[in-house]
Amino acid sequence: MPVEFELCPGRRIGGSNPCFIIAEIGQNHQGDIEIAKKLIRMAKDCGADCVKFQKSELEHRFTKRALERTYISPHSWGNTYGAHKRHLEFSHEQYRELQQFSREVGIFFTASGMDECTSAYPLPTEHANLRIITEFQKEFPDIPIGYSGHEGGISVSVAAVALGAKVVERHVTLDKSWKGSDHAASLEPGELAALVREIRTVELALGSPVKQMLPCEASCHKKLGKSIVARKAMQKGTELTLDMLGVKVAEPQGIPAEKIFKLVGKTITVELQEDDPIANDMIMIAND
Numbered sequence: 001m002p003v004e005f006e007l008c009p010g011r012r013i014g015g016s017n018p019c020f021i022i023a024e025i026g027q028n029h030q031g032d033i034e035i036a037k038k039l040i041r042m043a044k045d046c047g048a049d050c051v052k053f054q055k056s057e058l059e060h061r062f063t064k065r066a067l068e069r070t071y072i073s074p075h076s077w078g079n080t081y082g083a084h085k086r087h088l089e090f091s092h093e094q095y096r097e098l099q100q101f102s103r104e105v106g107i108f109f110t111a112s113g114m115d116e117c118t119s120a121y122p123l124p125t126e127h128a129n130l131r132i133i134t135e136f137q138k139e140f141p142d143i144p145i146g147y148s149g150h151e152g153g154i155s156v157s158v159a160a161v162a163l164g165a166k167v168v169e170r171h172v173t174l175d176k177s178w179k180g181s182d183h184a185a186s187l188e189p190g191e192l193a194a195l196v197r198e199i200r201t202v203e204l205a206l207g208s209p210v211k212q213m214l215p216c217e218a219s220c221h222k223k224l225g226k227s228i229v230a231r232k233a234m235q236k237g238t239e240l241t242l243d244m245l246g247v248k249v250a251e252p253q254g255i256p257a258e259k260i261f262k263l264v265g266k267t268i269t270v271e272l273q274e275d276d277p278i279a280n281d282m283i284m285i286a287n288d
Contacts, residue, residue, distance in 0.1 A: 003142045008108045011049065013166050014144035019199050022110075022169035023048040023192060024148075026182055027088040031077060033097065035174070036090075040102050040109075042189050043172060047196035050108035052169065055095065058085055075181045122185035123150040130156065133163045150185040154195040161199050162206070170195065227254035228263060230272040239267050250277035 004014035013020045023043035029036035036053075043051045058067060067082030077087035090098070095111060102109035128151055136145045146167030147160035157168050171186035187195060213221060227250040234244060240263050247257040254277030255263065267284040 004144070007167075008050065011108070017166070018203060019161050019165065020050065020146075020167045021048045021196055021199060022050045022052050022167065023172040024052040024054075024169050026052070026054045026171055028171065028173045028178070028180060028182055028186060029053075029088075029090075030178065030180065031087045031089075033090065033094055036098055037101050038174060039172060040098065040107065041105055042174065043192065044105045044107040046189055046193040047200075048107065048172075048192065050110060051102060053090070053095070053098070053109075053111040055111040055113055056085065056089060058082065058089065075179055077179075121150050121182055122152050125151055125156060128156050130160055130163055133160060133165055137164055152185065154187070154191055154198060157195060158198045158202055161202050168195075168199065222253075224249050225253060226250075226257035227277045228257060228260050229254065230274060230276045230278060232274050234268060234272045236269060236271050237267060240264055245278075246275075248275065250275075252277060252279075254278045255280060 004012050004017055007013045007020060011020065023039075023046070025036060025039045025043070029039060040051050062082070062085075067080065067085070069081050070079065071081040071084050072079070076084050078084040099109045128149070130147075133145055133147065136143075144166035145164060146169065147157065147165040148169040149157045149160070150171065151157075154170075157170055160168060170192070171182055172192050173183045173186035173188060176183045176186060176188060226247045229246050229248050229250050231244050231246040238244070242261070242264050245260055245263060247260060263278070263283065268278070268282050269284050270282045272278070272282070
């Protein structure tokens with residue numbers, strides 16, 4: 001079982017804790033702090049645990065010439081790459097304002113420092129390679145593994161949880177048609193709400209690794225549960241072999257079907273007809 005720890009105050013991840021769902025606003029706020037606040041509230045209303053922004057110190061991340069290069073694109077917010085990036089970059093004071101707003105709304109707030117990583121927007125489904133989750137689990141057994149998705153739709157992200165992802169992050173937007181390259185790979189409110197709902201459903205369905213009859217199955221088992229029966233007529237004192245035993249719905253019920261192999265080699269104490277259910281009191285108990 002992976003280690004569990006407190007990721008945010010009062011919120012643990014890993015182990016049997018619910019998947020931690022991050023709504024990444026990133027730069028989908030269009031440089032407008034009021035849009036950013038609307039996205040924060042939307043994420044909370046949809047059931048996400050946390051909102052995430054992206055924070056860059058542009059002069060540390062880019063050279064002067066890189067910031068001055070011409071940037072002509074339908075998604076551009078300025079004539080140079082630097083002007084474009086500065087339009088989308090909130091100040092430290094604005095981040096503090098958004099952090100306080102998130103606290104008031106009741107959702108965790110974080111911002112990632114921009115750096116090198118691998119990504120594509122949107123990600124082709126065939127390149128999601130979800131099996132890496134199970135490989136990471138083998139390589140890092142004490143660390144909860146997460147999934148950051150840029151694909152369209154929610155199916156791949158839900159599948160990541162089924163494979164064991166304990167944190168899921170997806171970009172969110174109010175409108176995929178907005179200007180900006182991230183919007184196409186982002187989830188609109190209805191999709192985010194559906195993602196949260198489906199993840200919680202999958203978590204319920206994963207249940208326990210122990211196979212056992214559940215209380216909800218009891219009534220059906222009482223009516224249709226399989227018992228071990230005699231496949232043919234047998235005399236009292238017969239030593240049972242596997243070919244003498246069958247499994248059927250019987251009335252009355254006998255020994256449960258899953259115990260069939262334990263009866264091999266046992267001796268019956270009564271005469272049996274074909275299809276007779278075999279009960280515990282029909283089996284000779286060996287003396288110690």
